[in-house]
Amino acid sequence: MGSLNTLVLVCLSYVALLFFVAFVADHLAARGKSARWMRSPLIYTLSLSIYCTAWTFYGAVGNAARSGLEFITIYLGPTLVMVGWWWGLRKLVRVGRSQRITSIADLVSARYGKSHALAIGVTVLAVISVTPYIALQLQSITLSFAIFAEADPDSRFSDTNTVFGVAVGLAAFAILFGTRNLNANERHHGVVTAVALEAIVKLVALLAVGIFVVWGIGGGVGPTLDKIDSSPIGSWRVDSGRWSTLIFLSAAAFVCLPRMFQVMVVENEDERHLRTASWAFPLYLMLMSLFVLPIAAIGLQIMPESTNPDLFVLAIPLSLGQENLAMLSFLGGFSSATSMVIVAAMALSTMVSNHIVMPIWLHQQLRGASVSGDVRNVVLYSRRLCIGVIMALGYLYYRLTGGGTALATIGLVAFAGISQILPALVGGLFWRGATRNGALAGIAVGFAIWLYCMLLPALGPGLLSDSVMEFGPWRIDWLRPHAMFGLDGIDPMVHAVFWSLSFNTLVFCAVSLVGFPSPLERLQGAQFVHVFEHSAGPRGWSGSVAQSEDLMVMSQRILGAREAQAFFDKERLRQGDRGTLPEPTPSFLERLERELSGSIGAAASHAMIGQIVGGSSVSVEDLMAVADETAQMLEYSSRLELQSAKLEDTARKLRDSNEKLTQISAQKDSFLSQVSHELRTPMTSIRAFSEILRDAEQMPEPDKKRFAGIIHDEARRLTRLLDDLLDLSVLENGQVSLNHETGDLADILDRAVSTALTGAEQPMNVVRDATPEVVLVASDLDRLAQVFINLIANAQKYCDAVKPRLIIRVQKYGTGVYVDFVDNGSGIPAEHQQTIFEKFSRVSPEKAGGAGLGLAICREIMERLGGDIVYLRDKGGAAFRVSLPIAIETGE
Amino acid sequence: MCASRTTIIASDGAEREGEIKSSFVDRRTYRRRRLMDLSRMLPVFGALLLMLPLMWSPSGTDAPTWSMSAVLIYVFTTWVGLILLALVFGMAVRRWAYHWIDAPYAPTDDREGH
Incomplete structure (x- = not known):
């Protein structure tokens, strides 16, 4: 028969067509030439049809065969949501567009102050609920392959290989077209167009099978209705709890499912499309469910008992030899599964990558250099990786559960799980008082109850032991997974949905009412709840x-x-x-x-x-930007302030040096007059006495000697003054040659003290401490002694105490020694402290001992020797500190 | 859409862009208000109609039951009715309240009535 080979061939060609369509759409969109039909409401409506997965394509008929009309609730919920679009979906879409939302996790997190914890929570919840759902799709594809394989005796069919191949192929498609670029608006034209094409295929397939069944087998509408009434599902019996719960649940899941959010909000091109989709999508759903009951009823009638009613859509045409119809039907189921898996993997990967992988990556990169450059590439790679991981998880889940009946119930379990987002979502959109903590607590509680009452029991025995199921954990009766708080005897699904969503909502509201939101949360809350006032059309104002x-x-x-x-x-x-x-x-x-x-x-x-x-x-971004601008202005003004401070500083320095210059100039003037005076006094006496010596003819010898002595003394005084001046100018010009040798500091001080005090009428008391003076000094010792002599002589000359005393203290520091000379006089007046080291500076002209060059020479010498000399304030008297950089300790 | 600076009145979107809400409004705004009523009513109305079949479900096992085909026809008729109402609502929005929908190139609404 070769039907399996044909099937594989058709299947591959179909996939190739999908790739081609997606490629062309992406290509056109990338070049900005997307045709109008690509942006039309029709494409939008059709892309919403990923709501109809293989679970609904095959499973609806199976469900109808088992429990009558109940399957239809899964379609009625979304219909109610769509017809109420004006006050529900419109707000969701507007918020999504104005806040540039990328996923349902992003939306919830953005609403509650960009909360990271919430984003991660919702992402984890979504991954846990949707992964089994992906496994379910893989299972349905495998089952439909298997039914063809059964009809083909010489086929070598392996479901493991098939599932693996399908999973790899779907991952490749999702990666290729779902992570092609990183649009600001996250739209994927290729995927959406391919999904729209698949939507047409599955609708046509189901309608074709339905028409064949009703008119081909049933013999028209009337007879088919009769057949339905006479079939095992012919009477209207319904569990009212399940009916209403399922309508509610499917409505909630329609909004909360990540893949629905992706096509409905993220991929939304234009809000006006909702207007069309509001009636067109319910129409699509109605057409999808129109023939489900007839197919189920007729299948039950004509097919053998052993046939799985889930596969009636395939099995009926196949058993009646309608190979082409079966092939079309297979493509319909294949389309349902693939489109769901691709979009779900894409949506989940965006969430996982944006809220889990990227924050971790950025956190690690933060320690390194700036990361602005290649973040886009990293995002793309992380999304690709996430798609791969999610598909692998789906595959693993399928393998682990063995693809048995446990999977069949997982569709509703996933719906209930993902619906735990609903209270936080609706609360966030309509209630400004909803807070982050409320949302977190609500989702956590709902998630826990759902896990305990629904997911774990659904995963089959073993996870929760029989005794727990029957008597509750630790035999606590009211904690039984299917009869919490004594609510016994109702459907487990209704039970779980009721308790999880009730507690979710209750905790969400209670925590929100008690808590107080952060400023960002309140701001975002206002943005979301009053989105229509805030974003009044595209022009804004x-x-x-x-x-x-x-x-x-x-x-x-x-x-x-x-x-x-x-x-x-x-x-x-x-x-x-x-x-x-x-x-x-x-x-x-x-x-x-x-x-x-x-x-x-x-x-x-x-x-x-x-x-x-x-x-x-x-928006928050606006406010942030304002803050940035303000920050810039602040920075600018602080820079100005800094500059003006600098200017002020410079002005002060200028003023200081000007003052100093004036002072120096005054000193110079006074010194010049002093020097003239100094020169003139000896000159006058020399001239006078030499005239006497010349003119007086008889002069006693002693007088002659005395006058010659005076002339000699005065000449020496002149020479000394000129020597000092010469010395200073030599030092200042750097022409001095230093004679470096090593000597004991104590010896130098001894020499200096004895030299300075020689000839004094009342030598002052010099106090010294011998121990620290034992230091070897490598320097020009004569020059150093000159400095010391000058300082000691100054003290001797100027110290005005009754009992003049000079303390010479030596102390070590780092790499040198300080030699302090402190006397007990009244010290140098503050106004002179600045200028004492200047040339010609004299503190008290009345004590005209020298020319005011001594300290200037000392400073020059110390600079040449690599040291320094400073005046120390507040030491009681005049205090000078000589610092010598090079000192070698003795005793080594 | 805007609130004057002295009187802040929450806008419900029915008024013209820039119009301040008042108790008596012009014809067009009145139409919009009723449209909003309809839009709110639709899902509630639909949910009620779809819950109706639950009343027909027998409480006891021996009570006479409705036939499946009758319920099927009822549900689908309701469904088609809802779809038609949604279609009418969509057309009415297009006719009276275009600015409700954030469209990239919506015709300007700010000249009317000035």
Whole structure:
């Protein structure tokens, strides 16, 4: 017969067609040439049909064969959601578009203050609920292959290989078209177009089988209805709890399922498409379910007992030799499974990658350099990886559960699991008081109850022991998984949904009421709940005439009076010269915003106009941007402040040095007069006495000697003064040659003290401590001694204490020694402390001992020796510190 | 869409863009209000109709039951009715309340009535 080979061939060609369609659509969209039909409401409506998975394609008939009309509830829930689009989905889509939402986890997290914990929670919940669902799709594909294989005796069919191949192929498709690029709006034209094509295929397939069954076998509508009534499912019996719960559950899942959110909100091109989808999608669902009951009834009638009613759609045409119809039906089921798996894997990978992988990656990268460059590539790779992992999980789940009947119930389990997001989602959209903690607590509680009452029992025996199922854990009766709190005897599904969603909602509301949301949460809450006031159409602004004046005032402040006047006049003329001010039409506001943004930045101008016009669409990003601008301004002003501080500092320095210069100039003047005086006094006496010696003819010898002695002394005084001046100029010009040798500091001090105090009428008391003075000094010892002599001589000369005393203290520091000379006089007055080291500086001209060059020479010498000399304040008397850098300790 | 700066009144979206809500509104705004009523009614109305068959379900085993085909016809008729109402609502939105839907190139609504 070779039907399996044909089937594989058809299947592969169909996949190739899908690849081609997706490729062309992506290609067109990438070049900005997407055709109008690609953006049409029809494509949007058809893409919503991924709601109908293989579970509903095959399973609906099986369900109908077992429990009559109950299958239809799965379609009725979404219908009610769609017809109520205006106050439900419209808000969801608007929020999704205005907040640039990428997934249901992103939406919930964004609503509750961009909470990370919530995003991760919702993602984990979604992965746990959807993975078994993916396994279910793989199972249905395998089963449909198997039924063809049964009809083909010489086939070598292996379900393991088939499942593996299918999983790999679907992963490849999802990776290829779902992670092709990283659009800002996350739209995937290729996938959506391929999904729309698959939607047509599955509808046509099911309708074809239905028409064949009703008119081909049943003999028309009337006879078929009779056949239904006479079949085992012919009487209306329904569990009312299940009926209403299922309608509610499917409505909730329709909104919450990640793949539905992906096509409904993320891939939404235009809000107007909802208007069409609101009636077209229910129509699609109705057509999908139109022939389910007839197929089930007739299948039950004509097929052998052993046939799995889940596969009636395939088995009926196959058993009647309608190979082509069976093939079409197979493609329908195949389409249902593949489109669901691809979109689900895509949506889940976005969530896992955005909320789990990327935060971890970024956190690790944060320690390294900046990460701005190749984040986009990393995101794409992480999404690809996530798709692979999710498909692998689905495959593993299928293998582990053995693809048995345990999977069949998993569809509703997944619905109930994902519906745990509903309270947080609806609360977030309609209730400003909903808080992050409430949402977290609600989802956690709902998730736990769902896990305990529904998922674990559904996964088959072993996970929860029989005794737990029957008597409750630890024999606590009211904790039995199927009879919590004594609610016994109702359907387990209804039971689990009731308790999980009730507690979820209750905890969510209670925690929200008690808690207090963070500012970001409150802001986002207002953005979400009042989304229609905040995003009034694409142009954003609307205003009334009364506000024109305010706008004018504001513009004048920012643009300047004349410019603002000109701008407003131009606008008034553009509007047809009515009144004195232009009306604040959206286009005018937009232009004004642009104009203002040139002066104060885009975000700030947006916020300012928003303030005046009201109904501002200030998003968190806007506020952040404003904050950024403010930060920039702050930084700018702080930089200005810094600069002005620097300027002030420079001015102060200039003032100081100017003062110093004036002082020095005054010193110079006074010194010049001093020097003239100093030179003139000895000169005068030399001239006078030499004249006496020349003119007096008889002069006693002793007088002659005395006069010659005076002349000699005065000449020596002159020489000394000139020597000092010469010494200083040599030192200053750096022409001095130093004679480095090593000597004991104590010896140098001994020499200096004895030299300085020689010839003094009352030598001052010099106090020294011998121990620290035992230091070897490598320096020009004569020059060093000169410094010490000068300092000691100064102290001797200027110390005005009754009992003059000089303390010479030696102490070590780091790599050198300090030698301090402290006397007990009144010290140097503060106003002179700055200038004592200058040339010609004399503290007290009345004590005209020297020319005021001593300390200047000392400083020059110390600088040459690599040390320093400073005046120490507040030491009681005059205190000088000589620091010597090079010192070698003795005793080594 | 906007609130004047002195009186902040929550907008319900029925009024013209830029119009401040008041108790007596023009014809067009009145139409929009009723449209919103319809949109809110639709799902509730649909849910009620779809719950109706539960009343026909027999409580005891020996009570006479409705035939499946009758319920089938009822459910599908309700379904078609809902679809038609949604279609009418969609057309009415297009006719009276275009600005409700955020469209990239919606015709301007701000000139009317000024």
